[in-house]
Amino acid sequence: MIQLTDIVKTYTLGTQTLTVLRGVSLTIHSGEFVSIMGPSGSGKSTLMNIIGLLDTPSTGTYTLEDRQVSGLSERDQAEVRSRRIGFVFQAFNLLPRMDALRQVMQPLLYQGIHRTEATQLAEESLRAVGLAERMHHLPNELSGGQKQRVAIARALVTHPALILADEPTGALDSTTGNEIMALLDDLNAKGVTIVMVTHEPHVAEHAARTIHILDGLIHNP
Secondary structure: OEEEEEEEEEEEEOOEEEEEEEEEEEEEOOOOEEEEEOOOOOOHHHHHHHHOOOOOOOEEEEEEOOEEOOOOOHHHHHHHHHHHEEEEEOOOOOOOOOOHHHHHHHHHHHOOOOHHHHHHHHHHHHHHOOOHHHOOOOHHHOOHHHHHHHHHHHHHOOOOOEEEEEOOOOOOOHHHHHHHHHHHHHHHHOOOEEEEEOOOHHHHOOOOEEEEEEOOEEOOO
């Protein structure tokens, strides 16, 4: 599914060069549930952004589903990102004036799918995460756990090959966080590949494999 080879990422800050990733090589197989842990500044968020095609490596290669994507144009990367990768963020990233159904429809509409079909697919995705009764509620009418379920439904609606979850329980209480992790466990059991960044060991335990990153290097690939 994912093959990173000698990934280096540097940023130029004025006259200084900051190296965040220092030659990361990593393989993640289809159907795996992998967590990434590391202290603040370790490079885990940068690594996640590169996997999600939100950032590009300075050097090295990234192959996704047997296709080298690190050298693609921004337009082609955006196409891969919209069709093959689903994102779940700590802050939910929901639009305040859009109900749950329309939130989930948006990725499909961006792909040019007809509104009627997009509505049907979005309804199915919301039912899959247990929100059949909340489809027409705005974000401010939903609990934190329900907002995260909307975000997961939105990530799932395009049937991506990969879901990237960045601190998916970080804004939730422990009970609600456990419910969200149970949902991710269920999705992984159905064959969805999940890569998750977390700083919480009990959350990382849901993954079959935990990758530790420190000072831009992976210590147990």
